[in-house]
Amino acid sequence: MAQLSKNTFSVSLWITVMIIFGSLCDGGKILVAPLEGSHWVNMDILIKALHGQGHTVDVIRNTNSWFVKENSTYYNSITIPDSKGMDEEFVEDVLTKKIDYERGKGSWLGGVQLFLDVSKAVYESHKLVCRLITNIFESEDILKALQEKKYDLMLTDPGWGTGIILAHKLKLPMVYNVRWTTPGEGHFDIAPSPMSYIPLTGSGNTDKMSFFQRVINVFYYLLLDFQCSRFNVPQYQALCDKYFDPPVDFYKLLQGADLWLMRVDFVFEFPRPTMPNIIYTGGFQCTPTKPLPHDLEDFMQSSGDHGVIVMSLGSFISVLPDYVSSEIAAAFARLPQKVIWRYTGKKPSTLGNNTLLVDWMPQKDLLGHPKTKLFIAHGGTNGVQEALYHGVPVIGIPFFFDQYDNLIRLQARGGAKIVSLAELGENSLHAAIQEVINEPSYRLNMQKLSYLHRDKPVEPLDSAIFWIEFVMRHKGAAHLRTESYKMPWYSYHSVDVSVTLIAVVLIFIYSMFVTVRYLCIKCCSRKRKTE
Structure with missing residues (x-):
């Protein structure tokens, strides 16, 4: 009888818990406007987690989307007809010009031309985004379907303006999965940002700057401000002027998001002023290590005491010019360590028996393996965060955008060494690998950073999901938003x-x-x- 009463109480308690927590997790409707490449990789993780919480997720995509697949088990895709986004040709063209310039095949005039070419490519990518937005607004069927869905939230990456403008049209609260916005680094759009100790993207500075470095910092600020205010933002402003009555200021729409899920934390980022509606979720894509496939595990174990080096240049860069890949392969062939290299280009003639080329790798699980001694990466936010999470030292080979700045942050903390494209060669790469592997301070510093990163009360992904659902429950988070963005500059x-x-x-x-x-x-x- 006592056992029966105990079982009845347990069942009653379980039902009560299900009722209470079930009411807190009612599935909502979320509209997502993502970016391509590595931006999509971490947005995809958020979408999976939201789907697991019972939410319905719709994702807007281009007809030629490179990463966002049309068919998925955890989201519904909305493909906008006659819309194109950046593709592999876009990245390969910029990459080739960058490598040629850095490797000494161009003069200083070539450097100016490279800057203009990259600026033009970025301008064209925003132009394609504006075309997508126009196609949505000009299609009564698409716009009506979106309005009839009665979404609870817009989740977007503000590097492109699709979600920002569409959220205003549909009158939705808006949450950013953000590091970069259309004008630049996200903090600069809403938080006080003294340039005396906050480095600008592209400046190559840390938070400890000399007078000359502060001059460079201001120069980069003016350069980025000119580029965005004269070329990128006006494209979106033209759409706001055309489709909204009364007209609205696009930049104020951008600043007015309810919540900013910032893809860094202050173990990685330099300390700086922040705002109440910025939630730091750096490393939310990182997970504990899972077992490797048998073939990879056998390869790892065959390395003995020397261990394994993992090399990946991210989702965008999987092919290099032959002369570059040959020098990298030659450097690896001289090592006692084994190497796993994600590379889909032509097999280098100098490839050694110790190097395994793969089309794809479980990067997070490889970085968490005890045999992994070093990570060679391009410096994308996802990769450096995963290396930091697992405490693996890094050799960085930055190519473009924010990669050098990401690596500077790890190097300033003693966990990474940067090898520029101009320096990259068999001997320089081999020397850098020997230094990082044989000098214990690199691994010790990364392990310390890893401990600091993991030592927090709530997992970053859980925090991100909570705050997304918070905005859905309360129809926004106006009490966390500063009014500063509504004020004129003076x-x-x-x-x-x-x-x-x-x-x-x-x-x-x-x-x-x-x-x-x-x-x-x-x-x-x-x-x-x-x-």
């Missing part, structure tokens, strides 16, 4: 207050001067009359 920087106070002081000084002058004149006049 009010934000208190220029109007400063001018007023200076005017008051000047008026007071002038009044005192006039008064003293008047009294002096009166005194002198009386003195003359007396005489």
